[in-house]
Amino acid sequence: MTFDETRRWTRRRLLETTGGLLGASLWLPETALAAAGEVKLPPMKASTEVESPLPQPQEPDKRVGFAIVGLGRLSLEELLPAFGECKKAKLVALVSGDKDKARTVASQYGVSEKNLYDYKNYDSLKDNPEVQAVYIVLPNNMHAEYTVRAAKAGKHVLCEKPMANSVAECQQMIDACRAAKKQLMVAYRLQYEPHHRAAIQLARSKKLGALKLFSADNGQNQAPDAQWRHKKALAGGGALPDVGIYCLNAARYLSGEEPVEVWGSMYSTPGDARFKEVEENFLFTLRFPSGLIAQCTTGYGHHDSRRMRLMGSEAWVDMDPAFAYSGLRMRISRKSPDDPKASDTVERSLPQPSQFAREMDHFAECVQNNRQPHTPGEEGLQDMRIIEALYRAAREGKSQKLEAVAKQDAFRGPAPSAEG
The missing domain is CATH 3.30.360.10 (Dihydrodipicolinate Reductase; domain 2)
Structure with missing residues (x-):
């Protein structure tokens, strides 16, 4: 068998040769084994080497739905792409004062147009059960207002740092989320x-x-x-x-x-x-x-x-x-x-x-389990x-x-x- 013929010995051909799925389970060393909702594979490297764990994402309908509030540079460059690595969080809504930008971003990330909001109708998030949490990515002086409004709308809040512009505003945010029985986390990604x-x-x-x-x-x-x-x-x-x-x-x-x-x-x-x-x-x-x-x-x-x-x-x-x-x-x-x-x-x-996927997944886990975040208000x-x-x-x-x-x-x- 020539080298080129060896290269053409593909996984598809192996499956066909060994009788489909049964043959795959007998012959493929990398066969996936599902147990307790997780996918497992045999080790690929020797015990002397570092082996990365397999991602184990939750089913999409079990993940916490997030609305990103503010479509500036951090949201566009880091947060939105990070949802691709999230295991417990998912993007479901956008809040922006620029309708054209919101529609463009929504089309890029598969967000339904019915889940686009601006700062005037932000409070109507209360009527959207798909949104369980908001991630506030606005100028610092807006953090307190939009945290309080989110809490009143019945949503959990992940807020960028600094938390606010004053001690008084920070306390206002904590009090609002506590009164609404909603989690509040500050985005200390590191x-x-x-x-x-x-x-x-x-x-x-x-x-x-x-x-x-x-x-x-x-x-x-x-x-x-x-x-x-x-x-x-x-x-x-x-x-x-x-x-x-x-x-x-x-x-x-x-x-x-x-x-x-x-x-x-x-x-x-x-x-x-x-x-x-x-x-x-x-x-x-x-x-x-x-x-x-x-x-x-x-x-x-x-x-x-x-x-x-x-x-x-x-x-x-x-x-x-x-x-x-x-x-x-x-x-x-x-x-x-x-x-x-x-x-x-x-x-x-x-x-x-x-880093952003990790912090969002942590917050999603806290929402799911009603547990205080590691970096609360x-x-x-x-x-x-x-x-x-x-x-x-x-x-x-x-x-x-x-x-x-x-x-x-x-x-x-x-x-x-x-x-x-």
Whole structure:
């Protein structure tokens, strides 16, 4: 048999030769075995190799139906494509002020035209049983209003971060969802991402030793065109609440602690039209009860930089990039167990599924099981308390003391499952 003839020995021919389905079950080593609603395959690789688990999506009619509220860049570039990876969430509706754009996007993703809404008829979502949850992807100043309206319409709410522009608005959102008996989650995608979950485990298991220092930088160079992020009334602030919140939130979830004292300083380049209303750069320090110190920077006027490092008495873990949507890289350094005169720095590679699919699936699972999300409204509220304190510190030129919180993970719900 020639090489070309061998190539033509296809699966179809094998099935025909061995008698259809019965032959397939006898001859194909990759035959699927269905058990308890899951599809299983025999291992393809040796036990020395990493083998990815098979996706196990729920049947479509069992998944939680989402309405995406706002069709800006994040929705179009990340959220809508992420539904293709979701196992427990599905896209069923769109909310946009631009009817033509909504119709175009609906046709691209198979959303029925009857499930297209604008901001005026948003409240009529209450009459649509296909929509169980909304994902709010609007300018920050609109988060509170559209969360409250969704809760009154009987819908669960997943809201982008920052949760709102003030502590008062965050509390209003929490109260509305609690009164409606609906779940509220803030979209802290990295708390569901495999590398960050691994870093949390390293920190909490004491494999780094006592936590001493945390450093993080997250910034980007904003386009000069007018955009809502440059308007204080819409954004609430500049780099700090938009991209600096990643550094702040990471310091909190890696350690499980809450800061007891904060310092802050901000600066904007004179004459730069982008920063007439909001700050360009913000530097801040957080002091935690254990003695851990976090030093963070964030900016709107420099080349992309998204890195972090957590330093312990025995080892450190870092990521660069740490806060990007994909391509995360993790390194761990400690004294070598083989050579007492050497240090080992290793790179740990983990799966990189869609961060947005993971967070949406987690929220869908919480809706299905009536369980508090890992990042509920209280988590977003705590970040806003700290952000307000940091702005006070910057304005007054002195540190701000915060109320001590003894409990670990005081504002978080149960940890997400491995798949969610």
